[in-house]
Amino acid sequence: MISHVVFDFDGTLADSPHLVVELYNEVARKQGFGEMTPENLHLLRGLSVRERSKQLGVPMHRLPGLMVQVARAYRAVTSRVALHDGVPELLRELRGRGMRVCVLSTNNEENIRDVLRRYDLEAMVSRVYCSNRIFGKASLLRRLMHHESVPADQLVYVGDEQRDVDACREVGVQVIAVSWGVDTLTRLQDARPDWLVHTPEGISRVVATPHKAMV
Numbered sequence: 001m002i003s004h005v006v007f008d009f010d011g012t013l014a015d016s017p018h019l020v021v022e023l024y025n026e027v028a029r030k031q032g033f034g035e036m037t038p039e040n041l042h043l044l045r046g047l048s049v050r051e052r053s054k055q056l057g058v059p060m061h062r063l064p065g066l067m068v069q070v071a072r073a074y075r076a077v078t079s080r081v082a083l084h085d086g087v088p089e090l091l092r093e094l095r096g097r098g099m100r101v102c103v104l105s106t107n108n109e110e111n112i113r114d115v116l117r118r119y120d121l122e123a124m125v126s127r128v129y130c131s132n133r134i135f136g137k138a139s140l141l142r143r144l145m146h147h148e149s150v151p152a153d154q155l156v157y158v159g160d161e162q163r164d165v166d167a168c169r170e171v172g173v174q175v176i177a178v179s180w181g182v183d184t185l186t187r188l189q190d191a192r193p194d195w196l197v198h199t200p201e202g203i204s205r206v207v208a209t210p211h212k213a214m215v
Contacts, residue, residue, distance in 0.1 A: 001154060002155070003155070003190045004155040005102075005207055006156070008159040009105075010181075012158055012159055012160045012178055013083055013091075014082070015082050016081045017181065021072045024070055028056070028066075028068055031066075033057050033058045033066075034052050034056035034058070035056075040055070040179050043055075045187065049063075063133050063134050064133060064134065067132050067134065071108040071111060074108070075108065078111055078115055078118075079118070083119055084116065084180060086199065087200055090201075092202070093157050095124045096209075098149070102129060102148070103125055104128075104137065105129075105130055106130070106131060106134065107134060109130045116171075127148075135163065137163065138166075141157065146197075152171060152173045152174075154187055155214065157175045158176045158203055159181075160178050160180070161182050161189075162188065162191040168193075176195045176196075176202075176203055177193035177197075179197070179198045
């Protein structure tokens with residue numbers, strides 16, 4: 001039985017990838033890295049993080065610092081971040097069912113709480129767990145399970161990238177992939193999440209009756 005539903009933020013709850021691209025490009029321009037453009041964005045969405053970094057000329061060891069700079073710039077524009085349609089209703093519904101709802105993200109906690117507060121949803125989220133490590137979600141999930149005293153089989157993670165699926169596999173957590181975020185549908189299908197959903201209502205159905213199937 002699922003007691004905890006844990007969400008990624010950007011791309012999954014928030015319709016913000018376009019804004020993240022804009023902020024990344026501002027930082028990349030100053031540092032001489034490649035930019036994301038309408039011409040290369042679809043290609044990049046179908047690549048792994050390492051492949052994207054190589055395509056953009058960003059050394060992997062520079063990514064954490066780059067992410068910190070983007071998160072700082074994000075802080076000034078949280079008023080431009082919208083949640084996906086159906087997300088506010090979903091969060092309220094899950095809490096109404098007695099679920100513990102958390103956010104686990106590589107964004108900054110203040111940024112996330114600013115957006116939730118604007119939608120009057122901060123009370124719907126029990127806790128926000130953050131790390132600026134691009135491949136740090138497995139460790140963060142372990143920390144969450146320890147802090148929440150919840151076994152892996154009572155938790156489901158909801159994300160929009162292959163690295164979300166990979167992190168969940170590493171720690172034995174069930175994962176719902178959403179098709180409206182960063183990675184392409186093909187990439188998500190290849191990652192083989194436990195469930196692949198196309199609407200927030202699909203998440204609600206999985207949590208209510210968690211059978212292993214695409215929704």
